[in-house]
Amino acid sequence: MFLQTLITGLSIGGIYALMAVGYSLVFSVLNFSNFAHGAVIMLGAYVGLALATKFSLGLGLVIAGSVAGAGIIAVLNERLAYSSLRRRKAPSLYLMISAMGCAVFLENMVYATIGSRFYAFPEFFGRQIINLWGSSVSLLDMGAFLFALAAILGLHLFISRTRTGIAIRAGVSDMTMCSLMGVDLDRLIAVVFLLAGAFAGVAGVFLGIKYLVYPTMGWVTNKAYIAAVIGGLGSLPGALAGGLILGVVETFVSTYVSSVLRDVFSFTLLIAFLVLRPNGLLGRDGEEKV
């Protein structure tokens, strides 16, 4: 029972981690909370759904398609809703309001046009169960978890090894200096959002396969924000750790205490972290330079 709960927790944790990474990435570079992230996840799911049902594509292409689609949507989102604010050095309050506006707009556009019906992905993983040390885990959960690990590892390699990745890390430290060193800030930020969108797309597809696709599914991203705070805002390994921990702990509460109180519990966990350890597990302690 314990192992089973752990495994289930890890698999949902993997999806939380995927969601949290995109959010943390934007936060670490641009220092603001992109509350529209949930909407991009939702749109990624819908794109994947369209590819899977209308064009009957296989899982690999569906993921690729939603990665591309969500990535583009994220870049457009930045261009239209954030870039002029960023250039004006508007306070983060304005950016958060704009982000929320995007989220509400996109979600309700989908609601109004496509409708509130819940859609299901085709059975990509079948009903196959794997047996792991006496516990059973579905192929989907296994796949989601492994994919999350692989994707985040890939991102880590990208950021530490490639030129663009190094530019991103430079941007995290000092945006202005970065541009003074000749980095094209607009392009760099576009890349960051592209990456964040890509992760959102994948997360959306897995969420959609595991549960269902519907306009307000993006609000599950709340969990992503909580995971990011637990892991430490702005830290990518933190997003992974936070996501997994939240997933596991939530599932344990759900199984051993009460499944209904799951959301109350995540909120309490968030508050506990904010009281005891606001920088999360791996976050950086930022003292604002005056």
Place this chain on the structure above:
Amino acid sequence: MSEAQTLLSVSGLTKDFGGIRAVDSFSFDVREGSITGIIGPNGAGKTTVFNLVTGLYKPTSGTIRFLGEEIGGRRPDTIVRHGIARTFQNIRLFNRRTCLENVLTPLLQRERCGFLGAMLGLPSVRRMERALHDKAHSLLAALGLDAYASFEASTLPYGLQRKLEIARALATEPSLLLLDEPAAGMNPEETHSLANLIAEVREKFNVTILLIEHHMDLVMNICSPIVVMNFGALLATGTPEAVRENPEVVKAYLGERKEKR
């Protein structure tokens, strides 16, 4: 002649930011009634010292004593209540508020006032508000800003904005006033009248002044003693003449001969 007491005593002050040591075992004293100047090349750690004294940063080690009491690591608003006020290198005004409101805000914070009474708009509260308005006006007038009382702070010309920041700092009724590069961006004429203003402020408001500056004419003119910083540490301290002739100082700073910022 009574011995002027030590108002501020900084001892072994150190501040690390990650791997960078911005302030290194820095010690100096500020005598009551003086106009003390801190100079040093860019990046020497001068503003960091200000930030440590006013509570914006926590010291990594060392002590900061004000009137005998340890204030290192306390909250900024607590330190303000102890009697230390400051202005900022990059002016930080309440931009969308009027000049009067900028000065009124600290005055209001100092008032003991009942919450309920204020919410109900009782006559006693109204009286207190009027009295504070008058006080704010006279503070603005003392710095020659009363004509701009109802102007939005951001609409003021640069020089007047700096004066407004000083007025707001004075509204907290400090014993020690920290001025961070008050003459930045000023021409020689403006710098000269600023020097007069600072001397006037010290007289009228009975306040000790500690300032950071790059304008050598201002510093040499009105400050004594002068504290020289370099690489976060104390390089020299003494009268303007002594500092001017100190070979270390000449080598590290004055020798660069950068006339104006």
Place this chain on the structure above:
Amino acid sequence: MDYILSIVILAGINMIAVLGLSIFTGFTGLFSLGHAAFVAVGAYTSAILTYYYYVDYYLALAAGAAAAGIVSLIIGVPTLRAKLRSDYFAIAVLGFGEALRVLLENLEITNGARGLPGIDNFTTLPIVFVCLAGGIFVARNFLRSRWGAACIAIREDPIAAETAGVRLFRTRLLSLVVSAVYCGLSGGLLAHFLSFIQPQMFTLVQSTQLLAAVIAGGMGSISGPLIASFVFIALPEALRVAQMWRLVAYGLLLVLIMVYRPQGLMGYSEITSFFRRKSGAEWRRPS
């Protein structure tokens, strides 16, 4: 006629909540997309008191408002501390909204997701009017007081505010509690007007409407958000616009305002200043 009356009452009730959020977001500069939760607390508290315990209506209203204020401390105390970014509060209040909804849907006394019907219809136009007028009066006094000046200072520049003697944490907390009390009062009035409340009535949708009114009306203004709030209630009714399209419009409006005209309709000034010319002095420039 009855229909118009009910629209006016609903608008009035909404304006009270908007006034509360305006204090928190418009005057203190803190972001919240969860104030509907405080409306819910006020609504349920007062409704339970009158429905199960036959408490006097006005007492129940006050209790609802007070409950909302107390509950806001649960989110406020951990997240509004001086060193923490406003993002933490935003995330926490969103999480709180979810947690509250789960609780409301699962407690016996709240009758769960089915909602609480049969609440006495105590709210009348005069009562709403008095509450709104009183709310505006108190808000104006608050903003003139040392606490209001502190809030606005925090909005303008938190670091400079501290240098002016403002206690960051206490002031943010006070701003939150005051705004929550306003929302709680609004909730109590709402419950006893609609005679029926359900957890689904207090979600992100309502929080978005509140925020949209504050932003469109203008941050730093009392009259602006009140006007916007009235328009947001009255106009869609007049045009028979469906709920989801209203939200599409709100979302788009928020983005457009932030990008093109962040001060909204009346940013940082009041409608009364259009009717008064200050002798000799310059106009206040909107920013």
